[in-house]
Every structure is written in C-alpha cells, then in structure tokens.
Amino acid sequence: MSSDRISLLTRLNVWRAIMMVSMVVLVVALLRLQVLQSDLYVNLAARNRLRLVRMPPARGRILDVNGTVLATNVQTFDLMVYPLDLQDKETAEEVSRFLKARGIPLEVEQMLARVRKEFTVPYRAVTLLPNLTLAQLSSLVSDPDFPRQLVPVPVWRRVYPAGPLVAHVLGYVGEVTREELERYSPGDYRGGDYVGKGGVEEFYESVLRGTPGQEAIEVDARGRKVKRIG
Known part of the structure; x- marks a missing residue:
C-alpha cells in the first residue's frame, strides 16, 4: 500500500474519531441539560414557584382549488389562571368582583368549575375567560386593580370567510x-x-392542528413573573 494511501486513511480515521468524540460530547451535554432542567422544574414546583402556560398553535388554513381561503385564523386573547393562585374562595371572589365591575359576569362557581375541568397539575395555567379582543384585554390589564392571578395569553381563533355557505363541507x-x-x-x-x-x-x-408550545416561568412569592425558564 502506498504511503499516500496510508496517509489518507490515517487522516480519515482521525476525522472519524473527532466526529465520534464530538457527537458523544454533544449527547452528554444535552442529557445533562435535560436532567438539570428537570431538576429545576421539580424544585420550583415544590416551592410553588413554577408556572406553565400552554401556547396554542395557529391551525392550518383551508383553501379551495382556486386558492380562495375558506378557513383561517385571527388572533384573540385568553385570560388564564393557575390553580395554585386560585385555591381559596376568597381569591376567586376578588377576581369575580373585578370582572363583574367591568361588565364580565363570571361567577365564582363558574370560575372554580372551569379550573376543575381543565386541571392537570396545579402550576399549569387553565383558561378562565376565552376569546377577548385586543381592546377588551387592554382595557382590563391597564386597570390598576387588575388581579395578579390572571394571565393574558395570545391565542388563535378559527374564522370562515365564506360563512355558512360551505359549513356542511x-x-x-x-x-x-x-x-x-x-x-x-x-x-x-x-x-x-x-x-x-x-x-x-x-x-x-x-x-x-399544529403543535402547541409551552412557556415556563418562575414567579416570586406574590405570583409576579421573575423570569422565563423555557
């Protein structure tokens, strides 16, 4: 075997070895990050400091053969709440009074029933008031008495430009x-x-459908956002 061929094979083997080591280092780093992130979530959850918000995806559009849009999305807003922040009836009554005073008749029992219906874990937000316009949301959150327990989340709602004409299809x-x-x-x-x-x-x-996302945040003892985790 010629010295040039031996040299080429040597370089290839060295390159393969470098690639393998790099892949191993990357995998180990990812696993370590995943474990650390998991430990962080568990620690924050144990201290009631973790909050998770599900971010709904924009649903795919539906077009006819001519490219005319038959179904699309518009952005609206949901007011969400964490079960951890609405554990007692007194807090629910405060939130209910705030909303009623601004023309949104949401009773305490309706609120608690909604939380029970969507509840999975106490630090995952559930929808309390869906489908608000930007103007409605702005009016609420700009109020100095806006309850800290409420979390505005942008969402997508389905609209059908053709109306009932093709609803059956x-x-x-x-x-x-x-x-x-x-x-x-x-x-x-x-x-x-x-x-x-x-x-x-x-x-x-x-x-x-699309794939929903998720935002994880850490809050302080008063429920205020400290930082975004992931």
Whole structure:
C-alpha cells in the first residue's frame, strides 16, 4: 500500500474519531441539560414557584382549488389562571368582583368549575375567560386593580370567510370533550384545547392542528413573573 494511501486513511480515521468524540460530547451535554432542567422544574414546583402556560398553535388554513381561503385564523386573547393562585374562595371572589365591575359576569362557581375541568397539575395555567379582543384585554390589564392571578395569553381563533355557505363541507372547531380526550392518544390534547368537529376540519385534524408550545416561568412569592425558564 502506498504511503499516500496510508496517509489518507490515517487522516480519515482521525476525522472519524473527532466526529465520534464530538457527537458523544454533544449527547452528554444535552442529557445533562435535560436532567438539570428537570431538576429545576421539580424544585420550583415544590416551592410553588413554577408556572406553565400552554401556547396554542395557529391551525392550518383551508383553501379551495382556486386558492380562495375558506378557513383561517385571527388572533384573540385568553385570560388564564393557575390553580395554585386560585385555591381559596376568597381569591376567586376578588377576581369575580373585578370582572363583574367591568361588565364580565363570571361567577365564582363558574370560575372554580372551569379550573376543575381543565386541571392537570396545579402550576399549569387553565383558561378562565376565552376569546377577548385586543381592546377588551387592554382595557382590563391597564386597570390598576387588575388581579395578579390572571394571565393574558395570545391565542388563535378559527374564522370562515365564506360563512355558512360551505359549513356542511368544512365542519367547525370546538372545545374538546371528555369523550374525545379518551379517543385521542394520551397527551395529545387536554381540557380547553380545540379540535375539528365534522367535515374537513375533523377529517384532517392531525394535519391542520399544529403543535402547541409551552412557556415556563418562575414567579416570586406574590405570583409576579421573575423570569422565563423555557
């Protein structure tokens, strides 16, 4: 075997070795980060300092053969609350009074029932008041008495430009029911999520749905945001 060929093989072997070491270092670093992040979440949760907000995805648009939009999304806002921050009836009554004084008749029992319905873990936010416009949200959050327990979250709502003309073909989207939660794969959906019901919306649910995101934040003893974790 010529010296040039031996030299080339040596360089290739060295390159492979470098690549393998780099991959091992990367995998170890990722695993370490995952473990550290997991430990951080557990620690914050134990101290009631962790808050998770589910960020709904924009649902895929539906077009006809000519490219005309039949179903799309508009951005609205949900007011969410953490079960940890609404554990006693007195706090719920304060939030209810604030909303009622501003024309939103949300009773305490309605509020607590909503929390119970969507509850998974105490530090994961649940929807309390859905589908607010920017003007409505701005009016609420600019109020000096705005309850710290309420968390505004931007969400996407489905709209159909053609109206009822093609409703029988498109179907619609609605909040997932308990029966639907049992039908879908565990972990894919949770209470408060929206799914296709009937027509194209339901048939192509897995394609149109998108992937929800999540924001994790640390709060102080008064429930105020300290920093974003992930």
